Amino acid sequence: MQLQSMYQEIILDHYRNPHGRGLREPFEAEVHHVNPTCGDEVTLRVHLDGDTIADVSYEGMGCSISQASVSAMYDLVVGRTVPEALETGEHFKTLMQSKGDASVAEQLEDQLEDAVAFAGVSKYPARIKCALMSWMALKDASARAWQGVN
Amino acid sequence: MTVTVSRPAGAQQVPLPLDVEAIRADFPILSRTVRDGRRLVYLDSGATSQKPRSVLDAERDFYENHNAAPHRGAHQLAEEATGLYEAARAAVGRFIGAPETEVVFTRNTTEAINLVAYALSNAATAKEKAFRRYAVGQGDEIVVTEMEHHANLVPWQQLCERTGATLRWLGLTDEGRLDLADLGTVVNERTKLVAVTQQSNILGTINPLERIVARAHEVGALVLVDGAQSVPHQPVDVTELGADFLVFSGHKMLGPTGVGVLWGRYEVLDALPPFLTGGSMIEVVRMEGSTFMPPPQRFEAGVPMTAQVIGLGAAVEYLERLGMANVHAHEEALTGYALEQLQAIPGVTVIGPPDTVARGGAISFTVEGIHPHDVGQVLDDLGIAVRVGHHCAWPVVRRFGVPATTRATFYVHTGYDDVDALVEGVRAAQRFFGTTPEEAPA
Numbered sequence: 001m002q003l004q005s006m007y008q009e010i011i012l013d014h015y016r017n018p019h020g021r022g023l024r025e026p027f028e029a030e031v032h033h034v035n036p037t038c039g040d041e042v043t044l045r046v047h048l049d050g051d052t053i054a055d056v057s058y059e060g061m062g063c064s065i066s067q068a069s070v071s072a073m074y075d076l077v078v079g080r081t082v083p084e085a086l087e088t089g090e091h092f093k094t095l096m097q098s099k100g101d102a103s104v105a106e107q108l109e110d111q112l113e114d115a116v117a118f119a120g121v122s123k124y125p126a127r128i129k130c131a132l133m134s135w136m137a138l139k140d141a142s143a144r145a146w147q148g149v150n
Numbered sequence: 151m152t153v154t155v156s157r158p159a160g161a162q163q164v165p166l167p168l169d170v171e172a173i174r175a176d177f178p179i180l181s182r183t184v185r186d187g188r189r190l191v192y193l194d195s196g197a198t199s200q201k202p203r204s205v206l207d208a209e210r211d212f213y214e215n216h217n218a219a220p221h222r223g224a225h226q227l228a229e230e231a232t233g234l235y236e237a238a239r240a241a242v243g244r245f246i247g248a249p250e251t252e253v254v255f256t257r258n259t260t261e262a263i264n265l266v267a268y269a270l271s272n273a274a275t276a277k278e279k280a281f282r283r284y285a286v287g288q289g290d291e292i293v294v295t296e297m298e299h300h301a302n303l304v305p306w307q308q309l310c311e312r313t314g315a316t317l318r319w320l321g322l323t324d325e326g327r328l329d330l331a332d333l334g335t336v337v338n339e340r341t342k343l344v345a346v347t348q349q350s351n352i353l354g355t356i357n358p359l360e361r362i363v364a365r366a367h368e369v370g371a372l373v374l375v376d377g378a379q380s381v382p383h384q385p386v387d388v389t390e391l392g393a394d395f396l397v398f399s400g401h402k403m404l405g406p407t408g409v410g411v412l413w414g415r416y417e418v419l420d421a422l423p424p425f426l427t428g429g430s431m432i433e434v435v436r437m438e439g440s441t442f443m444p445p446p447q448r449f450e451a452g453v454p455m456t457a458q459v460i461g462l463g464a465a466v467e468y469l470e471r472l473g474m475a476n477v478h479a480h481e482e483a484l485t486g487y488a489l490e491q492l493q494a495i496p497g498v499t500v501i502g503p504p505d506t507v508a509r510g511g512a513i514s515f516t517v518e519g520i521h522p523h524d525v526g527q528v529l530d531d532l533g534i535a536v537r538v539g540h541h542c543a544w545p546v547v548r549r550f551g552v553p554a555t556t557r558a559t560f561y562v563h564t565g566y567d568d569v570d571a572l573v574e575g576v577r578a579a580q581r582f583f584g585t586t587p588e589e590a591p592a
Binding site: 002003006007012037038039040061062063064065124127130 | 539540544
């Protein structure tokens with residue numbers, strides 16, 4: 001079985017016990033993103049304190065990869081500035097495009113922490129969009145929140 | 151080929167009408183392996199079917215020996231290409247009991263439905279009065295059902311948006327059958343067309359078309375039957391069907407991608423304006439305006455997908471050799487077995503009719519605690535190809551309150567071993583995600 005390379009224990013942990021799940025107040029922007037090929041969806045709110053992401057709250061339904069991804073993202077971006085969070089998102093995208101190249105994952109280990117466990121997903125093209133959905137939602141929501149504040 | 155092969159063991163394994171091993175040998179792709187040397191268990195024919203060698207050979211032979219644009223040119227190759235193209239049309243017509251003049255080749259089912267939908271809105275502004283007979287406009291109604299594939303829903307929504315007509319629909323019962331309780335009011339004097347699938351691609355339900363056709367014709371409405379999931383799997387005869395249009399795709403019935411069929415009653419086709427216009431479909435062209443050929447040419451603008459049409463002709467001949475009644479009986483046996491085996495797994499829920507009564511070989515199910523994508527991933531790891539998601543029938547999954555389903559679909563090369571692999575695969579997914587009911591956390 002090759003499945004373990006994608007379903008790392010860390011991913012399954014995030015899936016079973018998601019961090020930061022639930023929609024909370026206050027927030028400056030809320031977005032709803034859908035993956036039209038499979039029907040997975042996420043509603044995501046961003047609350048800013050100055051430039052800093054004070055909270056990301058979310059509800060959604062989807063596969064283990066999409067749900068674990070949003071949970072790992074929550075850990076990574078809350079407390080960071082919007083530009084830092086977006087940069088982390090770019091790193092995550094790079095990881096998703098790595099086609100299983102272990103050296104890419106190694107280089108990004110410090111920046112991505114738990115989320116580096118998603119490296120195995122990059123070998124399954126059909127699942128990459130599952131992992132990226134929450135990051136796309138974050139990019140969208142933080143851009144809107146940022147516009148609202150500045 | 152109606153050899154009855156007894157298969158080993160298993161009380162519910164009634165003898166299958168088709169010789170699975172002999173048929174598998176006809177499909178080159180079934181001899182390849184996937185995911186580290188595993189046998190390919192292809193349970194996704196509902197999305198697209200695999201192709202037997204005779205279909206591949208027909209396409210190759212056309213390109214190698216006869217390639218030319220049909221219906222133009224005065225050379226020998228053009229004559230041969232035209233002959234092969236029209237022979238395929240005759241074969242497809244014979245397959246559904248229709249004269250060849252009523253068979254229009256399209257790109258796929260989706261395009262065939264769009265052809266009709268656009269013809270009905272184009273009719274309102276057609277210059278020739280003869281083309282306005284079926285015009286759809288304000289005050290008119292189009293009826294669909296809640297179980298339609300997006301291809302038989304969105305084009306009608308769009309037709310209504312273009313014309314100001316109203317879209318109405320028949321709902322579903324909890325068992326995944328059409329709720330016909332309000333058929334008499336939903337289909338009424340304002341109804342211009344009823345578009346309904348013969349077999350649901352997601353639920354597997356085979357619909358009672360006689361009642362719907364009878365009611366539609368009683369009020370003077372046209373009926374379009376989506377046969378994408380029925381024509382490949384059961385005998386379909388347009389005379390028995392009694393509808394006005396039947397649409398289906400080549401690639402779901404062992405044929406190539408890029409070819410579909412619109413069958414229409416000649417009298418109806420003849421009263422429709424064209425959808426796509428250009429070469430091949432014209433009678434006389436002047437700078438001031440043009441006149442059009444009679445059906446089916448009126449609806450086949452441009453150089454057609456000749457090789458694909460010829461490939462579809464070969465697919466139809468392959469299916470005729472097996473016999474469509476045998477194909478249907480084969481899938482019915484597999485479906486009964488699979489329904490029994492799957493529903494015996496704790497945590498598995500079948501979305502759709504629970505038995506083989508008026509039901510085809512498309513089985514959608516959910517596995518408690520595991521998202522369909524994850525079920526599909528475990529199955530894929532075992533070499534089993536299924537479809538996951540909403541199956542282009544989003545209103546259906548919404549109706550049943552699930553985000554998506556896993557769907558297995560059967561065809562002529564499917565055997566009990568494939569179903570057993572699926573059942574074992576679902577159990578493997580439960581073990582992998584720790585949701586086997588015995589182990590499940592309370």
